[in-house]
Amino acid sequence: MTADMSDKAALRSQLLAARARLTSHDVESAGELLARGARELAELADASTVAAYVSVGREPGTRALLDALRARGTRVLLPVLLPDNDLDWAAYEGAERLAKAGRGLLEPTGPRLGPEAVCAADAVLLPGLAVDGRGMRLGRGGGSYDRVLARLARAGADPALVVLLYADEVVARVPEEPHDHPVHAVVTPDGVRRFERL
Template identity: 70%
Template sequence: MTTDVAREAAGGLARHALDLPALAGARTVAAYVSVGNEPGTLPLLDALLTRGVRVLLPVLLPDNDLDWGAYAGEGSLARVQHGGKMALFEPSGERLGPDAVLGADVVLLPGLAVDGRGMRLGRGGGSYDRVLARLAGAGAHPALVVLLYDTEVVGHLPAEAHDRPVQAVVTPSGVRRFTDA
């Protein structure tokens, strides 16, 4: 994918995500900074910040759980290398603790794919499985939205007992909502 195509895809993703009713009324959104070949999230993060939304970004802990910090623009990010894993862009400010996600109105999730039931396939580290379990355990019910490319929406994925469906997937070409989620 060329830089121009990636930039266009990130813009489309942001436009469609910002049209989601859940994001329109959100005061706090837990999101992430895309890395590698993931759909670009910075235009969406900046648009949310411009709207006055509090944007929380993950900080990977040594046990693969996630802490959270506030996003204050691209200049507030630090590139952090986590051992043999890929480098991530994380907020450089104060750490808010793993439970900070409980105050989110919307949680934007990364993934490798999502199926027609809203079942999401992650990268296998379990970080977001822990986040989703934390939300469920606390009785928190934010909107769960996965951000993907169109080709990553598939017919069926295997699911385990701990997997939780998302309510919607946003791609550069549009939004698909899942009624069973």
């Protein structure tokens, strides 16, 4: 294991421990603020298609945002985890059309659109545990979104990349590896921060 990988593992453990201490009220309150901040984000307001995800557990909440995007006519794509950890996509058709899947995830029950469907998105909401001042994102380490970002790059797609986090998850530095890509913006309950596109 390289130093950066070991540093990432240590930071992940620390951040997941902090999330575990959050109450349901903390998570719900943050979710409402995140939805409001994200709805006002130009990158999402102007998007006809947004690739997003359904938050689970103590992740910063996405449910209110998914419903708000759908209500204003935005096409929302949600991931479906494949056996090899890659992601397929399906349209979000409301909370009642989500089903429990492996690893405690909620996935859409509609037709699968294929892994390349994400390339049509104008904005992609990425799950994460932290982001730093350069826009480098720390994910959970499963590699699913690394594949998504590589797929977007291969296709020449350039959607806005946005991560939703708690305020204390904007950190001084995220250890990076060659395959890591920076995001363009982070939304926290305290507001929005944008990063220069490289």
